[in-house]
Amino acid sequence: MHIPMKRALAMAVGAGIGLAAAVPTWAAGSLEEVMEERGLTQKDLLAAAKTYTPTGGRDEYMVFASGGQSGQVIVYGIPSMRLLKYIGVFTPEPWQGYGFDDESKAVMAQGRVRGKDITYGDTHHPAISETKGEYDGQYLFINDKANPRVAVIDLHDFETKQMVVNPLFKSQHGGAFVTENTEYVITAAQYAAPYSQDFVPLEKFNEEYRGGITYWKFDRDKGRIDPSASFTVEAPPYSQDLSDAGKGPSHGWSFTNSFCTERYIGGIERGRPPFEAGCSSKDTDFLHAVNWQKAAQLIADGKGKKVNGADLLPIEVAVANDVLFLIPEPKSPHGVDVTPDGKYLVVSGKLDSHASVYSFEKIQNAIKNQKFEAKDPYGIPIIAMEDALHTQAELGLGPLHTQFDSEKCIAYTSLYVDSMVAKWNYCEGKVLDKLSIHYNIGHLMTMEGDSVTPDGKYLVALNKLAIDRFNPVGPLHPQNHQLIDISGAQMQLLYDMPLPLGEPHYAVAIKADKLKPGVRYKSGWDSRTDQASPYRTRAGREKTERTCDADGNCRVEVYGTTIRSHITPEIIQVQEGDTVSIHLTNLERAQDETHGFAMYGQNVQLSIEPGKTASTTFVADQQGVFPYYCTEFCSALHLEMQGYLLVTPKGYESEGLVLEDATKYSKEDYEGQVGTNIDTQAVIDMVVGYITSHNYKDFPTVVALVEDATDQLGFAEEAKAKAKAKADEKDWQDAMLWANQWWQYQVKAADLGLRAKTFLEENGAVKVK
Ligand code: K7E
Ligand code: CUA
Numbered sequence: 226m227h228i229p230m231k232r233a234l235a236m237a238v239g240a241g242i243g244l245a246a247a248v249p250t251w252a253a254g255s256l257e258e259v260m261e262e263r264g265l266t267q268k269d270l271l272a273a274a275k276t277y278t279p280t281g282g283r284d285e286y287m288v289f290a291s292g293g294q295s296g297q298v299i300v301y302g303i304p305s306m307r308l309l310k311y312i313g314v315f316t317p318e319p320w321q322g323y324g325f326d327d328e329s330k331a332v333m334a335q336g337r338v339r340g341k342d343i344t345y346g347d348t349h350h351p352a353i354s355e356t357k358g359e360y361d362g363q364y365l366f367i368n369d370k371a372n373p374r375v376a377v378i379d380l381h382d383f384e385t386k387q388m389v390v391n392p393l394f395k396s397q398h399g400g401a402f403v404t405e406n407t408e409y410v411i412t413a414a415q416y417a418a419p420y421s422q423d424f425v426p427l428e429k430f431n432e433e434y435r436g437g438i439t440y441w442k443f444d445r446d447k448g449r450i451d452p453s454a455s456f457t458v459e460a461p462p463y464s465q466d467l468s469d470a471g472k473g474p475s476h477g478w479s480f481t482n483s484f485c486t487e488r489y490i491g492g493i494e495r496g497r498p499p500f501e502a503g504c505s506s507k508d509t510d511f512l513h514a515v516n517w518q519k520a521a522q523l524i525a526d527g528k529g530k531k532v533n534g535a536d537l538l539p540i541e542v543a544v545a546n547d548v549l550f551l552i553p554e555p556k557s558p559h560g561v562d563v564t565p566d567g568k569y570l571v572v573s574g575k576l577d578s579h580a581s582v583y584s585f586e587k588i589q590n591a592i593k594n595q596k597f598e599a600k601d602p603y604g605i606p607i608i609a610m611e612d613a614l615h616t617q618a619e620l621g622l623g624p625l626h627t628q629f630d631s632e633k634c635i636a637y638t639s640l641y642v643d644s645m646v647a648k649w650n651y652c653e654g655k656v657l658d659k660l661s662i663h664y665n666i667g668h669l670m671t672m673e674g675d676s677v678t679p680d681g682k683y684l685v686a687l688n689k690l691a692i693d694r695f696n697p698v699g700p701l702h703p704q705n706h707q708l709i710d711i712s713g714a715q716m717q718l719l720y721d722m723p724l725p726l727g728e729p730h731y732a733v734a735i736k737a738d739k740l741k742p743g744v745r746y747k748s749g750w751d752s753r754t755d756q757a758s759p760y761r762t763r764a765g766r767e768k769t770e771r772t773c774d775a776d777g778n779c780r781v782e783v784y785g786t787t788i789r790s791h792i793t794p795e796i797i798q799v800q801e802g803d804t805v806s807i808h809l810t811n812l813e814r815a816q817d818e819t820h821g822f823a824m825y826g827q828n829v830q831l832s833i834e835p836g837k838t839a840s841t842t843f844v845a846d847q848q849g850v851f852p853y854y855c856t857e858f859c860s861a862l863h864l865e866m867q868g869y870l871l872v873t874p875k876g877y878e879s880e881g882l883v884l885e886d887a888t889k890y891s892k893e894d895y896e897g898q899v900g901t902n903i904d905t906q907a908v909i910d911m912v913v914g915y916i917t918s919h920n921y922k923d924f925p926t927v928v929a930l931v932e933d934a935t936d937q938l939g940f941a942e943e944a945k946a947k948a949k950a951k952a953d954e955k956d957w958q959d960a961m962l963w964a965n966q967w968w969q970y971q972v973k974a975a976d977l978g979l980r981a982k983t984f985l986e987e988n989g990a991v992k993v994k
Contacts, residue, residue, distance in 0.1 A: 272719040275710060278305035286672050286734045288685070289351045289365055290706070293727030296346030298367060298378065303672070303683050303734055306708055306722040314376045314385045315346025315369050322821075322832035323385070327806070327840040328753040336388035338372050339422065347371040349730040350400060350467075353380075354407040354443070358472045358677030362739035364448065366401035366410045373397035375412055375441060379448055381743055384752055387449050391439055392535040393420045393457055399438075399468040405476045405677075409440040409517065410450065413481045417462030417488075420532050427490050431602070436460040437537075438468065438481050440517050448755065456524045456536035458515055458543055461603045462488055464504075465513065467560050467626075472677055473567030475585040477518035480570050482558045486510045505576060509553035509610070511601070512561065512572060514588060516548045523548065540603050547592060551601055553610045555581060560626035560668075564636075564651065565677050569615055571651055573624035573638060580624050580638050582651050584615040616654035620647040625667060626731075627651075628674040630711065631681035637711070639666040639686065646686060646709065648716060660716040662707050665689040668731040671711065675733060684709040684716070687729045695723045704729050744816045744929075746836030758838035760808030762786050767793040771803070781805045781845075787820040787833055788812040789937075789973050790862035792855060798871045799845050805870070806842040811835050815933035815977065816926075821856025824870060830856065845872045860973060890961035895952060898964040902945075905971045909938070912978035919990040927981045927990075934977035941970035 254262070260270065278284065284302025287309070292299050296316030300309045315336065317324025324333055324344065336343055346369035354364040365378040373391035378384065391397055391412065400412025417434040419425040425433045442454035463483035471478035489503025497503075520538050523529060523546055529536045543549040555574040562571045570583045591597070591608045598609040623642030630636065634652035644665055648658040668687045672680035691705040703723035710717040746752060749761020762768075762784040773779040781799045785792060787809050799805055811820050811833040822831040822841070826849075831839040855866035921927045948963035 272710075272717070276304045276306065276708065276720050278302075278307065284737055286680075286683070287737045287740060288670075288732050288734045289353070290687070290724070290732035291348040291351055291367060291727075291730045293349075293704075293730055294345070294347050295727035296344075296348055296369070297726060298348065298351060298365065299724060299726055299729070300383070301706075301722070302737070303685070304708060304719070306706070306720050308724075310383060311726065312378060312383055312385065314348060314367060314378065315343070315372075315374065315388070317344055319830045320832065321384075322830060322839055325828070325830045325841065326832075327842050328751050328758075329385070332385055332388060332753050336369075336372070336374050336376075336390060338374075338390060343372050343374075345371075346374065346376075348727075349398060350402065351731060351733050352401045352403045352410070352675070353733050353735055354445075355403050355676065356406055358405045360673055360676050360733075360735045360739060361407075362735055362741070363445075364407070364443075365733075366403065368397055368400035368412055370396055370398045370415065373412070373414070375401055375410060375450065377443075377448070377450055379755070380740055382746075382752060383742060386753060386755065389441060389450050389452055389455075391457075392452075392533040393435075393437055393537065394418070394439070397439075399466050399481055402468050402470050402479070403443075404470040404479070404517070405472050407443050407445065409455075409470075409521075410443055411438065411440055411468050411470060411479055411517075413438045413465035413468050414460070415464050415466065417464065420537075422533075427492075430462060430490050431488060434462040436462055436465045436483070438465060438479070438513065438515055440479075440521065452535070456521065456529060456538060458517070458520050458538045458549060459540045460513060460549070461486075461540070461601065461605070463511060466558070469561050469563045469570070469675075471563055471567055471585070472565070475563060475567040477516060478585070479515050479517050480561050480563065481513040481515065482554065482561045482572065483511050483513060484557050484559075505557050507556075509555055510558055510574075511551040511607070512554045512558070512570070512583070514550045514552065514608075515543075519546060520548045540605065544604050544606065549605055550588070550592065551605050551607045552583065552588065552613045553607065555579065562627040562629075562636075565629050565679055566633075567677070569651060571627040571636060571638070573620075573627065575623055575625065575641065578619055578622055578624070579617045580620050580627065580649070580651070581610075581617050582615040582654065583613045587615065588613045616651070618649050618651070618654040618656060620649060620656060621645055621659070626669055628669050628671040628684065629679045629681075630671060631679055635681075637669055637671060637684055639669045641665055641667065641689075646684065646716060648711070658715050660709065660718065662686045662688060662709075662718070663690075663694055663705065663721070664692055668729075670732050670734060672734045673736065680736070682710075682712055683719075683734075684711045685732060685734070687732060689728065691723065694721050706732075744835075745814060746834065748812070748814075748836050749810050749838050750836050752834075752837055758808070758810070758840075760784060760810075760840055761838045762808065762810045764788070764812055769794060769797060771799070779803045783807040785809045786812050787822070787855065787866075788940075789818065789860040790855075790866045790969065792820075792822070792853070792866055792868050795868040796871065797868065798873065800873050800877070801845060801848040801875050803845050803872075804842065805845050806840055808838060808840040809833055810838040813933070814929070814936065816929055818859055818933075819857050820859055820866070822853060823856045824853040825851045827851060827870075829853070832857075845870070848872045848874045860976075862969060886958065890958050892955075892957050895948075895957050895961040895964055898961055898968060899948075902964060902968050902971060905968060905975065909971060909975050909978060912975065912982055915982050916978065916985065918992055919985050920993050921981065921985060921990065924984065924988060924990065927984055930977045930981040930984070934974040934981070937970045937974040937977065941967050941974065944970060 286303040290299040298312040313323030373394035377387040394414040395418035398415035414436040463486040466482040468481040485504035491500040555577040597606040621640040621643040686707040691702040708720040751758035813835040851870040944967035951960035
């Protein structure tokens with residue numbers, strides 16, 4: 226029954242896998258013909274040439290985009306705009322076992338709010354960790370607006386490692402923004418609320434509702450936020466919005482916008498004008514400037530107070546120590562962005578057609594001279610706008626966010642109402658170019674645009690609406706990321722990418738070669754704690770343990786393994802009512818040989834990447850038969866990667882039945898199989914001969930494949946010994962089955978060997994003497 230597979234394998238090897246050199250036959254039409262047929266212009270072709278990435282090609286930049294209401298992070302490449310990954314963050318992501326395995330459930334449990342599981346997030350602003358203001362590619366942070374949380378993603382494996390819940394806020398939009406060396410991750414409250422968890426009437430809004438800005442201490446050695454070393458600077462109940470950290474000369478400071486400084490509290494149902502009127506009646510709101518370095522010192526000196534167990538720097542203390550200042554900013558501001566040199570801050574008011582450029586130096590002079598125009602109702606000094614302003618530029622309608630170019634003084638600002646991007650000079654306040662986008666741009670992003678040395682090159686417009694850009698898919702449209710070439714004097718639109726996930730809000734792009742993700746875990750690794758798993762299991766050490774307490778509550782612990790193409794154990798028998806934990810270690814070392822684990826009726830789905838140990842725990846509360854299997858098509862015998870959980874009724878007694886195979890094998894079957902195995906070995910030897918006669922050690926990919934193939938051949942030897950032993954006993958049934966298992970390992974080794982050989986052929990390996 227294995228003949229076709231065997232033949233195919235032998236033929237493929239015999240032909241030396243010549244397929245790679247074949248020329249595709251569909252490319253018959255000339256460029257002109259294709260252009261005419263598809264109605265393409267020269268400009269389209271140029272755009273295509275700038276984005277098209279041939280098979281095997283890599284992108285220059287990697288983008289981490291917020292998945293908005295999906296609670297995820299989306300990873301894609303630039304310039305190809307090819308999607309690479311969704312990272313489960315605040316939302317379960319079954320493909321990754323996220324929110325299903327015990328290890329990631331423990332991460333999600335850190336994000337509980339008032340004891341409740343929150344299984345979605347409203348992600349807004351991703352931030353890459355920085356060293357001296359440069360993206361270092363180690364960590365990614367992202368906030369949840371709806372529930373005031375921040376998540377830490379390790380870019381070593383692109384997995385979410387931690388969630389922290391803000392102990393004071395009830396929403397948190399302005400985050401995550403990192404300081405120059407990722408000392409802190411900054412988040413700001415949005416909708417003011419009492420710090421207390423108790424009911425406080427809206428009538429006490431001015432006195433008891435508060436905003437704030439939180440500085441989450443990041444412990445780089447541990448790769449985790451340390452809540453005990455984090456603190457919040459108290460702020461009035463203005464709706465704090467986006468923030469940015471100072472850099473260079475302004476390092477040590479941070480800046481946070483606000484809106485609704487009217488402190489309007491709505492109430493249409495009480496006959497009052499609505500929020501949107503009451504929150505936009507003044508011509509200016511307040512930019513908050515915070516000396517966080519001094520704030521941290523004050524907290525360390527014990528000048529703060531504990532609220533809900535967290536360190537808070539009260540407004541009075543902040544004001545008395547020159548930590549907190551306000552500066553008027555025009556109308557309903559949204560973005561605040563510090564320029565790469567750290568000298569200026571660009572602020573845009575949604576209801577103002579200008580972008581306002583504030584000078585950090587002027588702000589500092591005003592503070593030094595104690596030159597304030599007034600104090601706000603909470604006693605915070607207000608620096609007059611004209612004392613802080615460097616310049617203003619009339620950009621267009623609805624300016625929101627600003628990003629920077631590699632060229633000095635050049636910035637790009639999104640115009641929400643106009644649906645345009647404005648390129649302008651913020652030193653001189655002069656508009657240089659404008660480009661229409663589709664439609665209603667929110668954030669925009671240049672390559673490494675938040676760092677001290679932006680690369681420019683490309684810009685992505687993160688649009689709120691797609692409307693008519695794509696084939697219709699019902700009332701809920703995809704999002705639209707538009708790629709724009711900004712390398713020339715004039716911006717050129719290159720590509721529209723539909724994103725079928727939540728509203729993107731913000732994205733960050735890093736030079737791809739700064740990322741150094743691993744391809745496997747150390748064997749038996751808990752990827753969420755980044756430590757060896759207490760449940761790690763080695764080959765041959767698989768076991769199932771059942772223990773019961775005095776009350777007769779029983780636990781079954783299964784220590785299992787997965788490797789192509791079997792799950793050990795293949796039969797798990799428990800009793801109705803048992804709590805069952807299954808811990809599986811993927812023994813593979815080969816790149817991309819992930820195994821999954823899904824089970825009927827128990828909401829179980831694991832993703833076990835090479836080296837990982839993942840666990841699932843459930844109560845087997847109903848008797849029955851529950852098949853389980855691997856969910857990744859990992860080898861030719863993937864479908865056979867299966868097993869049974871048998872949940873017996875309480876007190877079940879075995880009837881003493883014997884497991885019997887439905888197919889019987891003879892001595893001839895055994896000898897036939899052994900013959901095949903010997904032929905297969907000849908094929909393997911040939912491939913090995915090819916590999917070892919070339920400089921394969923110069924290719925790490927091939928070295929890894931060879932290691933894995935060597936493992937498989939080791940298993941083949943073990944199976945061969947078992948087959949021989951059974952043959953000596955004249956147990957032809959088991960001898961045949963072990964001989965077949967021996968062959969299965971050979972096939973896997975041959976598959977790996979062929980992959981290695983093809984790689985060598987395609988990558989110019991040379992013969993060694
Ligand atoms: Cu959508 Cu930065 Cu949350 Cu602006 S935010 S658009
Ligand atoms: Cu492992 Cu399919």
